Amino acid sequence: MLVAHQNRKGGLLGRKLEPVVVDPASDWDAFAEKARELLTKEKVAVVFGCWTSASRKSVLPIFEQLNGLLFYPVQYEGEESSRNIFYTGATPNQQAIPAVRYLMSKEGGEVRRWFLLGTDYVYPRTTNRFLSAYLTPRAYRQRISRRFIRRSATPNGEESSSGSEPSARREKRPRSYQNQRRCKHVLL
Helix, strand or coil: CHHHHHCHHHEECCCCEEEEEEECCCCCCHHHHHHHHHCCCCCEEEECHHHHHHHHHHHHHHHCHHHHHHECCCCCCCCCCCEEEECCCCCCHHHHHHHHHHHHHHCCCCCCEEEEEEEECHHHHHHHHHHHHHHHHHHHHHHEEEEEECCCCCCCCCCCCCCCCCCCCEEEECCCHHHHHEEEEEEE
């Protein structure tokens, strides 16, 4: 483990690293509760975690209220800025727009018809909104189709996806895949 290796080298700034791992089990209310516990009870100096935009949005007010520091490790939709969060992933203008620009170029195959597909969730909806805005002035409006599928698959595959609109409850707490269930935190 990287923490053990770093501690053998004297830690960080002369202090040993002590990992504190919690699993909010894809429950966004639990993300907020766990964030508060980590900052107040465990007294962590920094949190590395969250995997979805909804989990990040649920902990943001906690980190701002308690002046905590979160490293958010994945791409995100932008439209948010906080001095308490390091957004380490790309935003749509850094990732999706350059990809579309390349695909529209001669080298990329001069793509002219677009179908924007995504799960019914914050990141794909926002990204597809940005892509639609990018494509529209380029006279592609009639050639853009969109579809969002409900993200309802569980780690065991108990449910399947559909193209219907989500219920209010599904919108609040969709099931997520196994790799999205982890939120790791480190105490320094």
